[in-house]
Amino acid sequence: KTQNSKMASVGRSLFVFLCLLSSEVFVTPEILGELPDDWPPKDEKFKFEADGLYSEDFDLEIGKGLKTFERQLDDVFTCRLAYEIPKGETEEWRVTMSQSPDKTAYSCIIERPGPTSSELNFKQFKLSMIGVKEMGYGEAYGDPSKALPEEEYSVDKSKMEVFSVEGFKGHLSRVLAVARPHRAHEEL
Numbered sequence: 001k002t003q004n005s006k007m008a009s010v011g012r013s014l015f016v017f018l019c020l021l022s023s024e025v026f027v028t029p030e031i032l033g034e035l036p037d038d039w040p041p042k043d044e045k046f047k048f049e050a051d052g053l054y055s056e057d058f059d060l061e062i063g064k065g066l067k068t069f070e071r072q073l074d075d076v077f078t079c080r081l082a083y084e085i086p087k088g089e090t091e092e093w094r095v096t097m098s099q100s101p102d103k104t105a106y107s108c109i110i111e112r113p114g115p116t117s118s119e120l121n122f123k124q125f126k127l128s129m130i131g132v133k134e135m136g137y138g139e140a141y142g143d144p145s146k147a148l149p150e151e152e153y154s155v156d157k158s159k160m161e162v163f164s165v166e167g168f169k170g171h172l173s174r175v176l177a178v179a180r181p182h183r184a185h186e187e188l
Contacts, residue, residue, distance in 0.1 A: 057094050057099075
């Protein structure tokens, strides 16, 4: 296999693993048994941190102009979502960032949590991965389980971005990317 096909295969495997992990990590009885009776706090958003994994709920800002949300997983990798939603009701979204156990890949998923689609009408979006060497995989979804048509978004592996293009119809429920980090000797 070529390096790119191996990277895409690793990216897809990591994405599937993260989907399974997110459905297991956040609802297993073992974890629920350890939570205090008043969890989750009424005025606080969900947030989870572990070695190589970060997940947080946040509100998308509504209004004219480009808005930006970004989080850093470690001292190397940052995931940034730039977007514009001119009008609508605020929605809660989730960012999940991870590093593979063998430290050969980073991933970033920004999505509307749960089975429901977003009701917002995005004017534009761009997911950027910062601090990585090579993007192996990127995808955007209109419905939670259905990728957007290719004519609505693009993946620029050299810029490490997944973004809307002319022809984007405004419906987005998930955007994700998987990339390979720089090696220590390449950072000199």
